Amino acid sequence: DIQMTQSPSSLSASLGERVSLTCRASQEISGYLSWLQQKPDGTIKRLIYAASTLDSGVPKRFSGSRSGSDYSLTISSLESEDFADYYCLQYASYPFTFGSGTKLEIK
Amino acid sequence: EVLLQQSGPELVKPGASVKIPCKASGYTFTDYNMDWVKQSHGKSLEWIGDINPNNGGTIYNQKFKGKATLTVDKSSSTAYMELRSLTSEDTAVYYCAREVYYYGSSYRFAYWGQGTLVTVSA
Numbered sequence: 001d002i003q004m005t006q007s008p009s010s011l012s013a014s015l016g017e018r019v020s021l022t023c024r025a026s027q028e029i030s031g032y033l034s035w036l037q038q039k040p041d042g043t044i045k046r047l048i049y050a051a052s053t054l055d056s057g058v059p060k061r062f063s064g065s066r067s068g069s070d071y072s073l074t075i076s077s078l079e080s081e082d083f084a085d086y087y088c089l090q091y092a093s094y095p096f097t098f099g100s101g102t103k104l105e106i107k
Numbered sequence: 108e109v110l111l112q113q114s115g116p117e118l119v120k121p122g123a124s125v126k127i128p129c130k131a132s133g134y135t136f137t138d139y140n141m142d143w144v145k146q147s148h149g150k151s152l153e154w155i156g157d158i159n160p161n162n163g164g165t166i167y168n169q170k171f172k173g174k175a176t177l178t179v180d181k182s183s184s185t186a187y188m189e190l191r192s193l194t195s196e197d198t199a200v201y202y203c204a205r206e207v208y209y210y211g212s213s214y215r216f217a218y219w220g221q222g223t224l225v226t227v228s229a
Contacts, residue, residue: 034215042200042221049217087151095168098151
């Protein structure tokens, strides 16, 4: 199985701050990576697919990038609704696997 | 609008089974695969498997073989996941999620149900 190592596990940041989360894939996933946001009520929303393509309706302050086997989600300027849990997900090969998550909290 | 409607919380006894529905609307049900995902309390997400609603074909995570069975009812546009021989380890929120296609390529987990909490307790 492909392991997705996500960091950091938690992050405390202020409104307006720029933050980045990272996932490293244990094998080649060729950009088949998504970023998901989970709110405290459990609602899950996909933000990015194919490593860097923003889903429709997702604010442009979110962006995704790839450098080799490292994949990053960047939020350019934090807003209050961004404080949530974030997960990466690889769908390159079965079984699909998720990162361990990042809890983004308000400082 | 694509909607995946899941049922309310379930309280089930150890050793029993539960069948969780995911009712789809707003699209042609048989055109898109459905995935199922488990989230234990305070933990990350695990992929259970997927089903092709058109032909009923399934692919399972080896970890969930024998535990989960995925089926569909095309007449009601509903996907189901049955969990058997339940233990406390199966207490979790279970989500269904649908793929989308862009330029002929599948991109998974585009739409999510709201999740169903299954609690296994005597």
